[in-house]
Amino acid sequence: MTVSPNHADQLEKLRDLVKDIEYCMLTTVNPDGSLHSRPMALNHEIEENGDLWFFTYASSYKVDEVNHNHHVNVSFAAPNKQTYVALSGQAELVRDKQMMEQLWVPDLKAWFPNGIDEPDIALLKVSVEKAEYWDSPSGIVAKTIGF
Amino acid sequence: MTVSPNHADQLEKLRDLVKDIEYCMLTTVNPDGSLHSRPMALNHEIEENGDLWFFTYASSYKVDEVNHNHHVNVSFAAPNKQTYVALSGQAELVRDKQMMEQLWVPDLKAWFPNGIDEPDIALLKVSVEKAEYWDSPSGIVAKTIGF
Ligand SMILES: Cc1cc2nc3c(=O)[nH]c(=O)nc-3n(C[C@H](O)[C@H](O)[C@H](O)COP(=O)(O)O)c2cc1C
Numbered sequence: 001m002t003v004s005p006n007h008a009d010q011l012e013k014l015r016d017l018v019k020d021i022e023y024c025m026l027t028t029v030n031p032d033g034s035l036h037s038r039p040m041a042l043n044h045e046i047e048e049n050g051d052l053w054f055f056t057y058a059s060s061y062k063v064d065e066v067n068h069n070h071h072v073n074v075s076f077a078a079p080n081k082q083t084y085v086a087l088s089g090q091a092e093l094v095r096d097k098q099m100m101e102q103l104w105v106p107d108l109k110a111w112f113p114n115g116i117d118e119p120d121i122a123l124l125k126v127s128v129e130k131a132e133y134w135d136s137p138s139g140i141v142a143k144t145i146g147f
Numbered sequence: 148m149t150v151s152p153n154h155a156d157q158l159e160k161l162r163d164l165v166k167d168i169e170y171c172m173l174t175t176v177n178p179d180g181s182l183h184s185r186p187m188a189l190n191h192e193i194e195e196n197g198d199l200w201f202f203t204y205a206s207s208y209k210v211d212e213v214n215h216n217h218h219v220n221v222s223f224a225a226p227n228k229q230t231y232v233a234l235s236g237q238a239e240l241v242r243d244k245q246m247m248e249q250l251w252v253p254d255l256k257a258w259f260p261n262g263i264d265e266p267d268i269a270l271l272k273v274s275v276e277k278a279e280y281w282d283s284p285s286g287i288v289a290k291t292i293g294f
Pocket of ligand 1 (some may be wrong): 084134136142170185186187188189201202203204207208209210258
């Protein structure tokens, strides 16, 4: 994506909103059409190009779903702060050891006790296409950021 | 759905988990395949049969999406309590004045200032088919409830 100055401000706003929300819900499409979500640790910021990275087991169910249908949604909710962020994009599995080394944080040990030496560990890269956020309680209209 | 005794316990657990989470994220499928989510007020408990009810504007974008593809996901996140709930189901628009009277709570005025006299107001009923929850920080495996 190309970043216009206005766009850069909006992205900054988005990164700021999710900064303190450690976990998000990642929604994927099952081959039967049903939608599944699960909490995921966002160990790192939203990249400047709007990408998100998650650690995953390559053999996990969500990876099957993503391979079958790339569309995903990532939502951040902090009800106590009245902050909601919804990201729409496409996901792909990336097995890049160097990238994993860069992105690894010790907190991830809770889900990956073997760290990046785990043979089945991989990254799920989400390329965000559209972002919406609500930062006031009565926000019936979302603010939209296109990518 | 038929409720076995064990099932009733699980449903009770689910209702208990979401009781204090006022807002959830409702994810729908866009006709172009992308997934969209937005915060929604769960004004009422999960019904004993697993149904959820939301108030919506009938002319809103989410209703278009639901009419095109019934599959939805409803996720509840309380990061401060390490509670996450994901419900998978199908949604349909219901225009039932009596039901609206039953379900209306004054807090909804924030999004529906005209209350149930609003000509465009309607209900979105979600029939839950599968529920998963995580209630411990390192809960890598979800507990699943089928409906
Ligand atoms: C905390 C919160 C709760 C909301 N609850 C509702 C709701 O119960 N019903 C509703 O239609 N919109 C609600 N909204 C607004 C929606 O998030 C959304 O912006 C609006 O319904 C339009 O969505 P759509 O264009 O995808 O249909 C709420 C917004 C916030 C921030």
